[in-house]
Amino acid sequence: MKVSSLRAVLLLVSLIALSSCGCRAIRRFGESRQSIAARRLSGQGFQAMHDGKWDIAETLFSDALDVSKTDDRAHWGLAEAYWNRGEKELAVNQMEQAVRLSAGDPKFVGRLGEMYLNLGRMSDADQQSQIALRATRNSADAWRLRGDCLRAAGNEAEALAAYHRALALQPDFPQVQLQAAEIYGSQQRFDRLLATLDRLQDNVGVEKTPARADVLQGIAMRQLERPEEARRCLVRATKKDPQDPYSHLELATLEMQQGNLHEANLALSMAMTIDPEAAHANGWMDGFRAEQERIARDTQRLGQPIDQLR
Template sequence: MFSLQCKQRPPNATSRANAIAGCASRAITGAVSGALLGLLCLSSFGCHTIGRITESKHTVAARRLSRQGLQAMRNGRWDQAEQLFGNALTVSQDDDRAHRGIAEAYWNRGDYDQAILHMEKAVELSGQEPRLVARLGEMYFITGRLDDAQQQGEIALAGDRESPQIWVLRGDCFQQRGNSREAMAAYHRALAIQPDLVAVKLKIADLYLESKQYDRLLATLDQFDPAADDSQMPTAVHMMRGIALRSLQRPELAVKHFAKAAEHDPNAAEPLLQIASIELSRGDAYAAHLAIERAAQRDQPLVQQTGWVDYMLSPQQVIALDPNRTGASSPLR
């Protein structure tokens, strides 16, 4: 009886054993899979972390080199600056400051195409930072790409309406297109933001000169510091003031300003020819001759090409008008 019971085990015992074994197997398999998945996750996290650390080190190194390049550029050491910015880009191509810096270095040595390429990259990496966009627009403008320059100006203005640089770019584009009204408005907006912009005042004065608004021209020129030493005044201020005064029938004052312009720029012949023109209109052929002679010493081709040589006196005429003169002939004769 006993042996029979041993041979005839309960019908569900084997099933329970198999179920237990299956559960154990699945548990072991799951544990192994989980462990492998965990290892893979840790490995992946570690790789990303290492990558970020490496990228961060490169970024820091590139920015340090860019700062050194910027300092060299400010000190006028352009070759050193270009090398430092180039080293920064070797470390990381994603440093917008390095692209901007090397663009300025290329621009300084006249490689405009490379300068523009790097400035375009700087604009892209900076997320279209308005000042960089405006600088790119200036480069386009100077190289004759007026449409591109104006487009960049509008983009920059949409991001920053308080930058005088951007308003000046807008004014330059409109002036180039012959729209003096819009150009004038842009220049005045730039001055409202930064009143000491000498170059912008000169641009406004030049627009008034072109339109023959001489009273407004003189009022604009009066904005230059009246207490300042005349020797520090831009030559263009004296030239434009002289033209305005002459047009307003004040030749004596006009001659004084043309003389100051000639004194400030020892290579300029135009102020002297303006004086010669006034002297001829007043009937003083000898004073006109002296002015033309001095102009010829500075720029003989200009005097010849513009026909002023025909108004010079012969040696005999000079002696007749000025007995103290030696009679030496003009370099144009």
């Protein structure tokens, strides 16, 4: 009788255990189906984002999170959608969740760092850049973020070293090449600036090179006393980005230095139309007037008319 009772108890315990395992298996199966559905919606969202259909992408990412709150890719995608429409704080919140749910995926950490940097949250951005590098020192993107943080903090020498590490890992990296060229320009290392941007142009083509690269090339050519090449670069920049006042101001500076006052006036007038404050910032107008006065003194004895800057 005792043996029979013991067998009954063991059978009951076994049934309870099997029932418990079965419930967990059912739950896991349900969660798995939810996860798969959420991932599918996220994938559709990224495709819509790639196609420039941001509203549709945002809806798909939101739907994915309705299915599964733990889909890190959906949080990332929704962050990008919010960022695209200017809801930057909401974007950061979603990106923080993506980082947490992915257990610190370096790609997500780096993107969060970029967002922090854009918002001026320097300490947070710097922290994310170091976390990303600790996770993967062979990532060009992580070194780029580190360089961006160092440059924003005013440490150009270390920033340039970080950019060099990024380019060693990924030689054709337009964003990094452009940042390195900016630093070379501030250091007046114009030959290195031109060599860096020549490689960029060789990789993406002259027409697809960012307008800022053309401006930097124009400045370097002007400093190296190659005015015709400088003019071609700056004119190309004004055509690529007509609403950038600084390309017009650099062109005005070149024309002024070459004694072409009419052309300088045209370029300056265009810059003033786009952004009146830009022409007065950093002493641009004072520099133009000083250069005009110098040219006037040099040419007055020849009786040539001098156009007045506005």
